Amino acid sequence: MRISIGAPLFAAVVAVSLSLCAMPMAWAFGVQSTPEANHSPGSGFGFSVPGGAPDSGVANPPSEEAQSPLPEVHYDLSTLPPPVAAMREKIIAAARSGDEAQMRAVIGLSNPAPVFSSTGEGDPIDILKTASGDKAGLEVLAILLDVLDAGWAVKGEGTQVRYVWPYFAEFPPNALNRRQLVEVYRVLTAGDFEEMRAVGSYEFYRLEIAADGRWLMFMAGE
Numbered sequence: 599m600r601i602s603i604g605a606p607l608f609a610a611v612v613a614v615s616l617s618l619c620a621m622p623m624a625w626a627f628g629v630q631s632t633p634e635a636n637h638s639p640g641s642g643f644g645f646s647v648p649g650g651a652p653d654s655g656v657a658n659p660p661s662e663e664a665q666s667p668l669p670e671v672h673y674d675l676s677t678l679p680p681p682v683a684a685m686r687e688k689i690i691a692a693a694r695s696g697d698e699a700q701m702r703a704v705i706g707l708s709n710p711a712p713v714f715s716s717t718g719e720g721d722p723i724d725i726l727k728t729a730s731g732d733k734a735g736l737e738v739l740a741i742l743l744d745v746l747d748a749g750w751a752v753k754g755e756g757t758q759v760r761y762v763w764p765y766f767a768e769f770p771p772n773a774l775n776r777r778q779l780v781e782v783y784r785v786l787t788a789g790d791f792e793e794m795r796a797v798g799s800y801e802f803y804r805l806e807i808a809a810d811g812r813w814l815m816f817m818a819g820e
Contacts, residue, residue, distance in 0.1 A: 668768075668769060668773055669751040669752065669753065669765065669768045669769070670751065670752070671749045671750075671751060671765045672749055672750050672751070672752070672765070673749045678761065679809055679811075680811075681809070681810050681811025682761050682807050682808075682809065682811055684811060685707070685708075685807050685811045685812070685813055686746060686807065688704045688707070689704055689742070689746065689805075689813065690743060690746055691704075692704040693739040693740075693742045693743050693746075694743065696736055696739060698723055698735070701722075701723065701726075701739070702722070702723055704813070705722050705723075705813070707813070708812040708813040708814075709812070712812075712813040712814055712815050712816060713814065713815040713816075713817060714726065714815070714816055714817050715817060716817065716819055723735065726738045726739070729818075738803075741785065741803055742803070742805065742816060744784055744785045745763050745764050745785060745803055745804065745805050745816075746763050746805060747784075748763055748764035748765060748766070748781055748784070748785065749763075749764065749765045749781070750762055750763045750764070750765050751765040751767075751768045753768060757809075759808070759809040760806045760807070760808055760809070760814060761806065761807045761808075761809070762804060762805075762806050763804065763805045763806075764781070764782075764785060764804065766778060766781065766782055766800060767800045767802075767804040768800075769800070770798060770799070771791065771794050771795040771798065771799070771800065772795060772798075779791075785802065785803070786802045790802065801818065801819055802818050803816065803817065803818045804816070804817070804818075
């Protein structure tokens with residue numbers, strides 16, 4: 599039986615011709631590389647990853663603030679130095695009384711007097727009254743009590759050690775967990791906290807007492 603090579607040869611010629619015709623079309627439609635070669639992870643369908651560079655592979659790079667160690671939170675009042683504990687109790691007693699004269703007497707125990715405004719000027723009682731919603735200063739005294747009822751943080755070294763209430767005044771807002779946020783909402787509203795989260799720092803009331811028992815400050819601001 600004889601096998602003719604005419605048909606196979608003709609078929610081969612046709613196949614080569616078709617492949618040569620298909621190559622320009624393939625290049626025209628970008629088949630020269632796979633889709634993965636020209637797209638970064640997460641950028642399929644033309645969408646970029648929010649908050650991250652297309653080729654970085656990190657959606658939200660950690661900030662220097664987030665990398666810095668967080669202060670230790672303290673709750674055990676028995677660990678406070680006696681002068682600090684004594685001043686805290688005096689402030690609480692005066693605030694609970696709602697009596698202007700008692701608060702002024704406690705303020706007068708420290709030299710220099712504690713700071714109640716960013717300028718360090720003005721009569722402390724007048725500042726409390728002006729900042730208070732009831733204009734008698736009682737609302738701010740209630741806030742003062744809530745602040746001192748929270749845990750505290752210790753900052754500074756040597757003779758510059760200070761005890762800071764509330765502790766979350768020293769935390770980046772985004773570093774607080776759910777339990778800590780419950781403590782935050784005892785002092786300020788969720789709406790106010792969201793504004794602080796947007797700027798990245800606590801800007802409500804804080805109170806500081808020096809290691810020797812001097813009342814250093816009670817004011818709002820970073």
